[in-house]
């Protein structure tokens with residue numbers, strides 16, 4: 001069965017909630033770093049399904065692991081022991097930071113944050129939490145209370161968790177202004193803010209948060225849902241600054257496209273959750289666990305994280321050469337393959353031009369083109385993608401300036 005683009009669009013527009021900012025394409029297939037639409041047009045993908053497709057779209061090891069598991073056993077609740085779950089947990093703990101060795105397995109990043117919030121509140125018996133201005137932690141009500149943007153919160157302002165205070169990202173001195181930190185359970189922070197516009201904190205910020213958390217007996221919760229799993233050129237982005245979190249949330253790419261996320265923390269904190277207090281019917285299912293183990297194997301053994309570091313550096317260099325002197329560009333910044341082209345104008349027309357020229361990119365706020373390519377991109381994809389971004393920006397300048 002093959003539907004035309006217009007039919008697909010009209011069905012989705014009629015029957016899917018209108019909460020997604022749609023791109024004018026319908027994709028049917030993916031291979032490596034490329035996606036193909038209903039008409040066979042090829043796109044270079046700098047979007048990775050919002051950062052999920054860290055290994056691209058056709059990694060054989062992940063496909064084989066999923067296929068084998070689907071045929072054998074597709075679902076098993078976590079109340080029953082599972083070989084796949086045990087193998088995944090063992091693999092996961094081989095890459096988590098020292099001391100973080102108990103996990104809650106969830107299906108999405110926002111659920112992982114919900115669990116982290118409960119862990120923090122329960123452990124400290126305090127009711128308040130610090131999150132950062134510009135933060136994005138998800139949209140379920142608990143996670144939404146930690147998400148900064150008015151656009152996501154305003155309709156639910158009265159029902160989100162009330163105990164959250166937002167502090168200036170990157171500015172330690174703001175933490176203690178007007179608050180008694182002994183009343184707070186935890187600090188939630190993204191090591192690099194993604195949705196907030198690829199904001200990289202100054203050196204010393206995360207370490208400073210660790211010190212403040214220790215001083216006031218708060219937990220430090222690091223949200224690696226977007227920045228983790230090699231995205232920034234290290235397994236975990238917080239490792240760029242040698243800081244040790246108490247709890248870490250991960251998601252997106254861990255399931256190789258199968259929904260999966262996790263809250264991983266020190267046993268003393270995670271095990272404060274008691275029987276039945278936080279569970280999920282499908283979290284930790286055998287398909288996701290089989291996929292997750294294959295993803296971690298490929299990430300580590302396939303030298304994918306090294307590639308993210310070197311290709312990320314090449315992409316930032318190429319963008320600096322090709323676009324940073326253009327009038328509409330404010331700045332190119334990033335770490336590994338978590339990159340922003342910060343513009344002086346709104347991104348929409350430029351993003352749509354890039355789509356027309358065969359490149360899919362993300363965005364943040366109003367003026368940032370956010371680039372999250374698969375971590376497997378090579379030199380030719382770096383050159384090709386950066387050239388399309390340059391051409392789209394030059395086209396925009398010709399139209400408007």
Ligand SMILES: Cc1ncc(COP(=O)(O)O)c(C=O)c1O
Nearest residue numbers: 108109110136137138223225226
């Ligand atoms: C840092 C961060 N935390 C949490 C989430 C929420 O993840 P999900 O959309 O899987 O619920 C996201 C999603 O973009 C994210 O970037």
